[in-house]
Structures are given as C-alpha cells and as structure tokens.
Amino acid sequence: MIETVIKGILIGLFISVPMGPIGMLIVQRTLSRGRKHGIFTGLGATFSDLIYTVIALFFIGFVANFINDNKLLLQLFGGLIVMVFGVFIYTNKPAQHPLPKQYSNGSIMGDFFSSLILTFSNPFILFILLALFARFDFLAENTTIFHNVIGLLSILLGALSWWLLLTFLINKFRNKLSFRSIKLINQIIGLVIIIIGLIGFSYSIILKFFL
Numbered sequence: 001m002i003e004t005v006i007k008g009i010l011i012g013l014f015i016s017v018p019m020g021p022i023g024m025l026i027v028q029r030t031l032s033r034g035r036k037h038g039i040f041t042g043l044g045a046t047f048s049d050l051i052y053t054v055i056a057l058f059f060i061g062f063v064a065n066f067i068n069d070n071k072l073l074l075q076l077f078g079g080l081i082v083m084v085f086g087v088f089i090y091t092n093k094p095a096q097h098p099l100p101k102q103y104s105n106g107s108i109m110g111d112f113f114s115s116l117i118l119t120f121s122n123p124f125i126l127f128i129l130l131a132l133f134a135r136f137d138f139l140a141e142n143t144t145i146f147h148n149v150i151g152l153l154s155i156l157l158g159a160l161s162w163w164l165l166l167t168f169l170i171n172k173f174r175n176k177l178s179f180r181s182i183k184l185i186n187q188i189i190g191l192v193i194i195i196i197g198l199i200g201f202s203y204s205i206i207l208k209f210f211l
Helices: 003-014 022-032 034-057 060-069 069-088 109-119 125-136 145-174 178-210
Strands: none
Touching: 003 034, 003 125, 003 145, 022 034, 022 109, 022 145, 022 178, 034 109, 034 125, 034 145, 069 178
C-alpha cells in the first residue's frame, strides 16, 4: 500500500512539474490575481489529469484507437487552444487586477474550468501516463478496486502538492512587484505559451505533410 502511494505521488509530480502552458498560466494568475486563483487553476489541471488517469486505467483500449485515428486533428486543436490562452494572457491588463495586498473579485471557478479545458485539450497525456505506469509498474491488472482508488488519490496528491508549492513560492514575490512588472510578466508568459502552442501546431503539420 505504501509503495502504491509513493509511486502515485511520483507520477503526479512527473505530470505536473514540467513548466508547460498550465505552469505558466498558474504563475501569471498567482502574480496578478493572488494565490487563491493560482491554486484553483492548479486544481483544474489536477482534475483533468485525474480524469485522464481514470480513462487510462479503465478505457485505454478504446481511447488509444480513437487518438491514433484522429492524431493530427487532436494535435492541431490542442495547439490552437494553447495559442488562444497565450493571446488572452498577453492582452491581460494588470490595472484590472487589485493591488498586491488587496483581494481579487475574479471568478475562481472560471480559473478552475479554463485550466481544466486547457489541460484536457491535450489527450496525449494518456500516453505519458501509460509510460509512467509501465515505468513504475503501477496498478497491475490484478489489483483491487481499493488499491486503484488509493493509487488515483496518490496521483492527485502528487500533482496538487506541486501546484500548492508553486503558488506559495510565486506568491512570496508577488507583493514586491508593481503593475508594470506584472504587465511585463503577463506579456512574457503569454508569448511563451503562444510559442509553445505554435510549435505544437507547426510540428503536427510538418509530421503530416513533410515527413
């Protein structure tokens, strides 16, 4: 049981720690709107990862075939979603947000669902999960439902612990930043996310038509 918990936490960390679009989005929202908004953004990403984990465990045969049959379309759609989020962040004006010591009136549920949608737009997380399951020999076919639930909760704990740590560290520096600094950070993060989406979109087209 302890081994299952440790492996689950490690898998949760492995799928969360890389600073992709979601990580950049959490940094931006924590800086400009406060730690609560960063945490709910992380929760949205964690919930999406949990959904994909359940799918990977119980429906992977059907899902893998669907992904393989629609690989290009899914890659292009995921790239577009990422670019749209990047443009949204780039155009955010910190003047619309409160001063560092004030509270934000923004919707934390909006943060949650936008993060969930962005994370869920990348179904290839399934293959990452499968690779990690194989690497850690995680939840074999003969495991009980109880062990499966413990494994899922462990992955959730690993992913969530990273987002909590990240938002805590970012929030420590938030009070020292001016609106101008936050605007510059928004633009940098937005550009990085746009570039990530553009690279993914372009790479899919190159693979399809030129390789």
